Amino acid sequence: MNVSVQQRVLKVIAEILNRKESEIRLDASLRDDLQASSLDQMTIFVALEDEFQRNMPPEEVTGLITVKDIIDFIDRKLQETTST
Amino acid sequence: MSRRVVITGAGVVSSLGMGVDEFWSQCLKGNTAVAGVPEGWPHYPQLHSRIWSPLPEIDHELLGVARAERLQLDPVAMLALGAAREAIGRAGFALASAGERSRNFIMSGVDSERVGVFFGTGLGGAITFLQNHTHHLLHEPRANLIAYVKKHDDPAGSEVLQSVIAQMVHGIRFNPFEVSMVMPNAPAAAIGIKYNLTGPNQTCCLACASGTVAVGNAFRAVRDGRVDVAVSGGCEYFADEHGHIFRSFDVSGTLVREFADPQTANRPFDEKRSGFLFSQGGAAALILEDLEHAQRRGATIMAELIGFAETFDAHSMMSLAPGGKQIERMIRSALNDANLSPDDVDYLNAHGTGTKNNDQTEAEVIQRVFGKSVRVNSTKSLLGHTIGASGAIEALVTALTLRDGKTHISRNLENPVLDLNFVRSVEPFEPRVALSQSFAFGGHNAAIVLRKYGPE
Numbered sequence: 001m002n003v004s005v006q007q008r009v010l011k012v013i014a015e016i017l018n019r020k021e022s023e024i025r026l027d028a029s030l031r032d033d034l035q036a037s038s039l040d041q042m043t044i045f046v047a048l049e050d051e052f053q054r055n056m057p058p059e060e061v062t063g064l065i066t067v068k069d070i071i072d073f074i075d076r077k078l079q080e081t082t083s084t
Numbered sequence: 085m086s087r088r089v090v091i092t093g094a095g096v097v098s099s100l101g102m103g104v105d106e107f108w109s110q111c112l113k114g115n116t117a118v119a120g121v122p123e124g125w126p127h128y129p130q131l132h133s134r135i136w137s138p139l140p141e142i143d144h145e146l147l148g149v150a151r152a153e154r155l156q157l158d159p160v161a162m163l164a165l166g167a168a169r170e171a172i173g174r175a176g177f178a179l180a181s182a183g184e185r186s187r188n189f190i191m192s193g194v195d196s197e198r199v200g201v202f203f204g205t206g207l208g209g210a211i212t213f214l215q216n217h218t219h220h221l222l223h224e225p226r227a228n229l230i231a232y233v234k235k236h237d238d239p240a241g242s243e244v245l246q247s248v249i250a251q252m253v254h255g256i257r258f259n260p261f262e263v264s265m266v267m268p269n270a271p272a273a274a275i276g277i278k279y280n281l282t283g284p285n286q287t288c289c290l291a292c293a294s295g296t297v298a299v300g301n302a303f304r305a306v307r308d309g310r311v312d313v314a315v316s317g318g319c320e321y322f323a324d325e326h327g328h329i330f331r332s333f334d335v336s337g338t339l340v341r342e343f344a345d346p347q348t349a350n351r352p353f354d355e356k357r358s359g360f361l362f363s364q365g366g367a368a369a370l371i372l373e374d375l376e377h378a379q380r381r382g383a384t385i386m387a388e389l390i391g392f393a394e395t396f397d398a399h400s401m402m403s404l405a406p407g408g409k410q411i412e413r414m415i416r417s418a419l420n421d422a423n424l425s426p427d428d429v430d431y432l433n434a435h436g437t438g439t440k441n442n443d444q445t446e447a448e449v450i451q452r453v454f455g456k457s458v459r460v461n462s463t464k465s466l467l468g469h470t471i472g473a474s475g476a477i478e479a480l481v482t483a484l485t486l487r488d489g490k491t492h493i494s495r496n497l498e499n500p501v502l503d504l505n506f507v508r509s510v511e512p513f514e515p516r517v518a519l520s521q522s523f524a525f526g527g528h529n530a531a532i533v534l535r536k537y538g539p540e
Contacts, residue, residue, distance in 0.1 A: 015150075015151050015152065016151065016152045017185065018150075018185040018186070018187060019185060042260050042261070043152050043155055043156060043261075046155045046257065046260065046261070047151065047152070047155055049256055049257055050155075050256070053256065055256065055257065058260070
């Protein structure tokens with residue numbers, strides 16, 4: 001897992017949900033553990049698009065449950081772009 | 085039930101600075117902010133006007149808008165939130181957090197069910213609409229073109245294709261929040277949500293008269309006892325990345341055409357006027373409050389609102405009716421609402437856009453109703469035209485004029501269209517009553533009457 005990606009994702013999630021970064025565990029579920037509403041989740045992905053300058057359309061992010069899922073997804077996204 | 089209505093707080097975001105103190109200081113110096121529009125805009129060579137009044141760089145922290153909110157709000161709502169934040173703070177309402185992890189507030193010392201929001205805007209979140217529409221149209225064709233050029237490795241016409249790709253500029257996404265960002269009621273709703281205000285929440289959408297009507301409707305709601313406090317005002321934001329909105333005003337022939345010297349191009353009421361100066365946007369908020377409510381809180385009172393009237397031209401979508409009959413009826417109705425006559429008015433903040441038609445008709449009406457007995461200025465001679473924000477900004481200028489006994493000049497006025505008592509220099513005077521008026525595309529006319537605050 002890319003540490004810098006992890007840090008940036010945690011920062012974005014903390015900012016959008018108005019929580020401390022230290023409160024956010026990697027295995028936390030956005031919905032069940034962090035109480036992120038569907039609007040919160042949408043906002044997180046819009047913020048992550050800005051942060052990483054990659055498109056993250058709803059159909060691609062629907063299955064992402066935990067913080068780690070998101071970090072892995074972004075890792076893959078970044079690698080896809082670098083390898084092409 | 086008829087109550088006295090006073091202004092207890094104000095906030096402003098404008099091309100002359102953020103915050104009432106900076107704004108008023110710049111106004112009294114007769115300053116203006118004018119710059120060339122971006123030369124990279126499509127159709128730049130065809131534009132008749134090429135200057136505008138740009139806003140300072142938006143400081144989201146100063147506006148009180150967090151990152152999550154920035155992603156869900158059009159800039160027009162952020163400007164409204166910034167003005168409302170200053171106004172509520174200046175009115176002296178203490179704010180408590182609305183809850184753990186909430187970015188919203190609860191105003192203490194007031195029943196939130198008795199606080200309303202009345203805000204005006206001309207085009208609401210038009211910028212977001214344009215940005216999303218550009219993405220909607222261009223995203224796939226652009227991606228296909230890029231793929232084609234890549235696949236065929238320098239195909240015939242590559243230069244042309246690259247140039248077309250370069251012109252197909254669009255944002256990173258089709259925003260999932262578009263609907264709630266574009267809707268014109270978003271600024272008023274954003275203020276109501278931010279401060280947990282559960283009284284009536286109203287958007288006044290009447291082009292250039294939006295701000296005046298919003299303040300007027302708020303005045304009536306407080307006077308009639310429907311609310312104790314109202315957050316009123318107006319907002320507009322017109323800086324889309326391709327200059328589309330600028331072009332739409334430009335092509336209709338309303339913008340300033342003689343701009344060899346940008347500093348003197350914007351000249352409301354002058355014989356050499358050639359149109360209005362387009363503004364990037366702005367917002368102003370006024371806290372209107374029942375006098376007794378304000379006194380119980382020990383609030384500082386800026387001025388009193390005492391009258392409001394609206395009329396409609398029923399003539400043309402884009403031109404004032406010649407003769408200004410409905411404007412005159414509006415002025416007389418607003419003064420009647422305040423139990424006053426034209427002789428009682430000391431100062432008039434004119435609509436004063438700088439277009440041939442507006443200034444001629446408006447000056448004729450002022451001469452007919454008031455003669456030279458009122459001092460007249462145009463705030464648009466400094467700021468340009470902020471459309472839905474203008475009426476609220478001018479209401480603020482009117483209140484500050486009454487409070488301080490001085491007002492700003494009507495800038496670039498050399499040969500007035502008529503011999504009125506235009507403000508040429510900043511001199512102390514003792515205004516007791518003032519009127520601020522706005523006219524809008526569509527044919528809407530609105531005026532509010534203010535009085536220097538003092539015991540009746």
